[in-house]
Amino acid sequence: MPTMLEVTGLNHRYGSGDGAHVAVKDLSFSVDAGQLACIVGPSGCGKSTLLRCIAGLIPPTDGSVSLHGDAVNGVPDDLAVVFQDYSRSLFPWLTVARNVEFPLRWRKLGKQERAERAQEALDAVGLSGVGRKFPWQLSGGMQQRVSIARALASKPALLIMDEPFASVDAQTRFELEDLLRRVQREQRTTILLVTHDIDESVYLGDRVLVLSKSPATIVADLPVDLPADRDQIATRESAKFVALRGEVARLLQTVPAKQAAPEQQADEDVATADAAEWTATEEAATENAGSAKETSH
Numbered sequence: 001m002p003t004m005l006e007v008t009g010l011n012h013r014y015g016s017g018d019g020a021h022v023a024v025k026d027l028s029f030s031v032d033a034g035q036l037a038c039i040v041g042p043s044g045c046g047k048s049t050l051l052r053c054i055a056g057l058i059p060p061t062d063g064s065v066s067l068h069g070d071a072v073n074g075v076p077d078d079l080a081v082v083f084q085d086y087s088r089s090l091f092p093w094l095t096v097a098r099n100v101e102f103p104l105r106w107r108k109l110g111k112q113e114r115a116e117r118a119q120e121a122l123d124a125v126g127l128s129g130v131g132r133k134f135p136w137q138l139s140g141g142m143q144q145r146v147s148i149a150r151a152l153a154s155k156p157a158l159l160i161m162d163e164p165f166a167s168v169d170a171q172t173r174f175e176l177e178d179l180l181r182r183v184q185r186e187q188r189t190t191i192l193l194v195t196h197d198i199d200e201s202v203y204l205g206d207r208v209l210v211l212s213k214s215p216a217t218i219v220a221d222l223p224v225d226l227p228a229d230r231d232q233i234a235t236r237e238s239a240k241f242v243a244l245r246g247e248v249a250r251l252l253q254t255v256p257a258k259q260a261a262p263e264q265q266a267d268e269d270v271a272t273a274d275a276a277e278w279t280a281t282e283e284a285a286t287e288n289a290g291s292a293k294e295t296s297h
């Protein structure tokens with residue numbers, strides 16, 4: 001598969017002098033066309049900064065980003081972003097169909113084609129009949145589907161997602177994860193998705209990039225060797241899934257420490273506690289599996 005995204009020697013520093021904060025350090029990776037790469041890292045490590053640099057929203061202090069071989073300087077036309085907060089990303093005064101069509105206004109497309117593209121995107125996310133409603137008439141999960149439809153309607157070369165399912169309930173989250181994997185495979189969309197959720201990164205990803213504590217750098221790039229067809233119950237119970245999520249948790253638990261501001265250290269402690277909890281769960285699961293095997297003998 002050709003390379004869609006290439007990040008080379010990326011650095012980003014906020015401010016200068018004594019008050020400077022290095023958020024991203026010497027970060028390099030690439031994503032192949034059609035791949036879904038998940039990024040997981042401790043809270044405050046620099047994930048959003050990395051995404052902003054990749055999306056061309058802020059220029060990196062050093063290093064480069066290229067999309068299908070073209071250097072990114074400013075937001076590329078063929079890039080779409082889905083944020084966590086769907087309620088602030090949709091226009092409440094526009095219908096769902098108009099929201100989905102909105103970014104297409106800057107494309108050289110006729111009115112009819114814009115409407116067709118919007119309908120196709122709504123069909124793809126299972127919202128065929130709601131084009132005439134307003135976002136506030138929909139549930140949170142449906143609103144996030146509209147955001148995804150809007151991103152897909154522009155047929156982006158790269159879809160960037162920043163914690164897209166963090167604001168919905170667990171059941172809706174599962175549905176949206178399955179929807180995303182289905183749409184990604186059907187449309188061969190290249191996706192870079194940031195999540196705090198270790199399980200989600202393994203369930204969704206073709207690979208998982210694990211970041212260090214701040215400043216963000218890559219500590220591991222793990223291929224997810226799970227079948228392409230995933231199931232919320234069977235996949236999460238499989239030995240491969242449990243092993244991978246344990247590996248990610250361990251990596252997050254042992255990422256190198258650094259001098260952190262007290263409030264940032266508190267956030268990092270929460271992320272590390274989460275990772276420790278997963279490792280403990282995994283050990284318990286492994287022990288249970290072991291005793292189950294022993295019992296069956």
Ligand SMILES: Nc1ncnc2c1ncn2[C@@H]1O[C@H](COP(=O)(O)OP(=O)(O)OP(=O)(O)O)[C@@H](O)[C@H]1O
Nearest residue numbers: 014021023042043044045046047048049050214264
């Ligand atoms: N505009 C800014 N000016 C100065 N410092 C900033 C700015 N934006 C972010 N930072 C700092 O850069 C570091 C990384 O922030 P960033 O938001 O990229 O992390 P994150 O991993 O996305 O955080 P979270 O997991 O909480 O979403 C943090 O210490 C943050 O305080």
